[in-house]
């Protein structure tokens with residue numbers, strides 16, 4: 200059984216109007232359990248729309264989404280939220296800035312159905328502290344610090360922990376390091392690599408950085424105009440360089456990678 204099956208997803212925004220936009224064009228993708236797939240593609244290729252489809256943010260025109268054997272196509276977004284962890288570019292999104300790190304973690308932790316927020320006990324707190332200490336960001340002594348006071352990198356690291364603490368069936372990362380300086384971005388990427396591996400998470404990561412797309416995870420897909428135009432893994436991917444990627448897409452699949460925001464290293 201696949202961890203995730205996306206079958207023939209189609210989404211047209213403002214359908215039936217002059218502004219109609221085909222954002223997902225019969226897109227299919229399957230992920231094995233524990234597979235870590237990086238996603239590249241120029242602005243407007245449909246990457247975030249793909250995530251929003253998985254998260255149930257809108258109704259699809261057509262297609263089916265199966266997560267861990269369950270057809271979730273018709274579930275509402277809040278019904279899926281328990282099984283899907285998500286991180287965005289904006290470090291403030293998805294956390295409560297006026298709550299402490301500990302409270303934010305507790306909130307995320309209680310998404311595991313069996314726990315109530317108020318039942319988060321001393322043992323849980325110790326567990327959070329251990330996890331935070333592992334980030335090596337000096338956060339373990341700042342459990343009572345309000346989330347809003349942390350730096351962007353610290354917040355993304357804490358958010359990553361929050362998104363994964365309830366062991367989601369799927370982790371979606373939408374340019375989660377794009378707003379960070381290169382050094383901090385590298386740290387958060389390393390943390391991402393560790394958490395995904397140690398918790399055996401199935402993960403999709405959108406990035407504009409071709410180098411990290413090829414280095415992170417074990418498979419890379421390129422999107423263009425709502426479709427997947429390249430899907431590489433194994434030896435083929437290991438041999439692939441950033442210049443290869445660029446030359447492969449100039450002139451062939453349009454402008455899939457021809458993008459100002461696309462970083463070379």
Ligand SMILES: Nc1ncnc2c1ncn2[C@@H]1O[C@H](COP(=O)(O)OP(=O)(O)OP(=O)(O)O)[C@@H](O)[C@H]1O
Pocket residue numbers: 212213220221222240241242243244245246247248249
């Ligand atoms: N809610 C919406 N209503 C109307 N059009 C939308 C909506 N969301 C996305 N679109 C359109 O769908 C297309 C795909 O957008 P999407 O945000 O998925 O691109 P992306 O690949 O994530 O780009 P970027 O790299 O800039 O984040 C774009 O043309 C966008 O304008």
Ligand SMILES: [Mg+2]
Pocket residue numbers: 246247248373
């Ligand atoms: Mg996007």
